[in-house]
Amino acid sequence: MEKIEIIDSSCIPLPIEDVDTDQIIPARFLKATTKENFGDNLFRDWRYNSDDSPKEDFVLNNPTYSGVVLVAGKNFGCGSSREHAAWALEDFGIKVVVSSFFADIFKGNALNNGILPITVSDAFLDKLFRAIEKDPKARVHVSLPDQTIKILDTSDSETFDIDPYKKMCLLNGYDDIDYLLSKKDQINEFEETRTY
Amino acid sequence: MGKTLFDKVWDAHVVDTVDGGREVLYIDKHLIHEVTSPQAFQGLRDRGIKVARPERTVATADHNVPTENQHLPIREELSRIQVQKLVDNCEEFGVTLYGLGHPYQGIVHVIGPELGITQPGMTMVCGDSHTSTHGAFGTIAFGIGTSQVEQVLATQCLLLTRPKRMRIRVEGELSKGVLAKDVILYIISQLTAAGGTGYFIEYAGSVIRSLSMEGRMTVCNMSIEMGARGGMIAPDETTFEYVKGREFAPQGEDYDKAVAYWKTLYTDEDAVFDKEYVYHAEDIEPMLTYGTNPGMGIPVSGEIPQTGGQQGDASFRKALSYMGLDAGSKLEGHPVNHVFIGSCTNSRIEDLRLVAKFVNGKKVASNVSAMVVPGSQQVRKQAVQEGLDKVLRDAGFDFREAGCSACLGMNEDKVPAGQYCVSTSNRNFEGRQGPGARTILASPLMAAATAIEGKIVDVREYI
Numbered sequence A: 001m002e003k004i005e006i007i008d009s010s011c012i013p014l015p016i017e018d019v020d021t022d023q024i025i026p027a028r029f030l031k032a033t034t035k036e037n038f039g040d041n042l043f044r045d046w047r048y049n050s051d052d053s054p055k056e057d058f059v060l061n062n063p064t065y066s067g068v069v070l071v072a073g074k075n076f077g078c079g080s081s082r083e084h085a086a087w088a089l090e091d092f093g094i095k096v097v098v099s100s101f102f103a104d105i106f107k108g109n110a111l112n113n114g115i116l117p118i119t120v121s122d123a124f125l126d127k128l129f130r131a132i133e134k135d136p137k138a139r140v141h142v143s144l145p146d147q148t149i150k151i152l153d154t155s156d157s158e159t160f161d162i163d164p165y166k167k168m169c170l171l172n173g174y175d176d177i178d179y180l181l182s183k184k185d186q187i188n189e190f191e192e193t194r195t196y
Numbered sequence B: 001m002g003k004t005l006f007d008k009v010w011d012a013h014v015v016d017t018v019d020g021g022r023e024v025l026y027i028d029k030h031l032i033h034e035v036t037s038p039q040a041f042q043g044l045r046d047r048g049i050k051v052a053r054p055e056r057t058v059a060t061a062d063h064n065v066p067t068e069n070q071h072l073p074i075r076e077e078l079s080r081i082q083v084q085k086l087v088d089n090c091e092e093f094g095v096t097l098y099g100l101g102h103p104y105q106g107i108v109h110v111i112g113p114e115l116g117i118t119q120p121g122m123t124m125v126c127g128d129s130h131t132s133t134h135g136a137f138g139t140i141a142f143g144i145g146t147s148q149v150e151q152v153l154a155t156q157c158l159l160l161t162r163p164k165r166m167r168i169r170v171e172g173e174l175s176k177g178v179l180a181k182d183v184i185l186y187i188i189s190q191l192t193a194a195g196g197t198g199y200f201i202e203y204a205g206s207v208i209r210s211l212s213m214e215g216r217m218t219v220c221n222m223s224i225e226m227g228a229r230g231g232m233i234a235p236d237e238t239t240f241e242y243v244k245g246r247e248f249a250p251q252g253e254d255y256d257k258a259v260a261y262w263k264t265l266y267t268d269e270d271a272v273f274d275k276e277y278v279y280h281a282e283d284i285e286p287m288l289t290y291g292t293n294p295g296m297g298i299p300v301s302g303e304i305p306q307t308g309g310q311q312g313d314a315s316f317r318k319a320l321s322y323m324g325l326d327a328g329s330k331l332e333g334h335p336v337n338h339v340f341i342g343s344c345t346n347s348r349i350e351d352l353r354l355v356a357k358f359v360n361g362k363k364v365a366s367n368v369s370a371m372v373v374p375g376s377q378q379v380r381k382q383a384v385q386e387g388l389d390k391v392l393r394d395a396g397f398d399f400r401e402a403g404c405s406a407c408l409g410m411n412e413d414k415v416p417a418g419q420y421c422v423s424t425s426n427r428n429f430e431g432r433q434g435p436g437a438r439t440i441l442a443s444p445l446m447a448a449a450t451a452i453e454g455k456i457v458d459v460r461e462y463i
């Protein structure tokens, strides 16, 4: 897993609410047996017509917008637990997703794949969307150590929450399995004491 | 202070607590299927480790399997490879597989309960969000991502933050024609698709108590559709009776001992929930969804709202335009070309019996293609033994072999773009049943009545 510390980037705006993981990566692309190349099908049905030609008005096809920060409407990542959604975002190059609300499983999956989900207030999200509308190249500065996100054009900033353990993992590029494997003896002991 | 059912079960599985409040939770049973497991097995290989407790994991193939001619190789190459990969992985790592062709094969959330793998008081996980289904037994059951599948395979544990607790009580007595599916669609329409996020739900109240295990599974199945981690119901005599004698359930003296423990699994009088809701049976009608998430539901007598409300207006308009429906209009009377009865929400024997009873002697309308897909080989066998297959076929239904089928556009069963499907499944997302498909979620009875009439009707007028 790649480490995350400071991110300074322009943004990709997706002002849609309740974006479910079926949209992020449709079920028919879940047939792969490796984690590679899911980015090609990220938002497949919003991004391409059925003849595979790009849909001009979808944000990922608009060269005006670029960067590693996706800014999305509330309740991002709801629906299916497919981790492929996180793999698709990661493979596409997204490092941070900003929204005012995340679905639980997606949030966990993102963190397990080196993507930082940042929950901001509705007001901040609104400001961020407006800043990008005004200037498609508007940049944000994210500091994981300080837990802050700042819109560089307007100097609006906000702090965000993150579980201290997950923060440590992201800063160091560790994952949960490394940790759990270190608990082996305790797990064995626990099993012995159980009646059910 | 007393404990909730959830906390009793959770506490019994905590191995350790980590800084920042995360807990190492022991997992009793792990179910896997072909879609979300290959990368996890690869992860084990990359780390050079084995499956820690192979006897605690059970596998089946369900998402990619065709529901016709299952004895033949899967036609679609990628699906075939994925299913084969599961076979290879299970063999290499010593995991029991009820794969294609096995008499126990079926949708993972249907086979767990019917084989007695699912038992009260357990912790269960699967790389699949509808794992919440198993909560019907008083089990903490929830969906996980593939990294977590790898964690469970590697250590039989997960590192988790304890969710908050919510209780939803449904009181009263359901009227005729109103099923468990309507209860849960109603609850989600009230709480929205995000209303349960961060919570683990306990369903309680006289309506829930009166449901069969099948009905309880339907309710718990859709907990995830309001964003909840899972949903559970305290086990009672209905539960104990259901579990008794099933293949992997405790037998004889062990069963009696288990029941004695299971009887302690209820929420204490003075336990406190972070949130509570109460709903009343008399407010619940047969339900339908009109939009592109399961929270966008209305009673059959109702109209599609004029605005998005809690949903947000832009998303509301987008959903209506995808569905080709107008704000303020009624769904009743709307013509439909496809009816799908199946999925882990409604493909159990009770659902099939109900549908067969309703359509017995009737004919599917000429404008409708309707199919019934049993949730497992065992359900199918039972249906055939009872002659339900014949009743369904005579009425013009296509009666298939077990699998996820048209619940998700991943196998051969799909709804064509632009067409409407009344479906007993759990998700009406854009493209869920195939690119461009328009899904209307409903109960098995409403789906059966729609198939017969060729348009959406109020089933209460036909029973």
Ligand code: SF4
Residues within 6 Å of the ligand: B062, B063, B107, B108, B109, B128, B130, B343, B344, B345, B403, B404, B407, B408, B425, B426
């Ligand atoms: S039936 Fe549908 S919801 Fe259930 S496990 Fe299969 S694909 Fe998922």
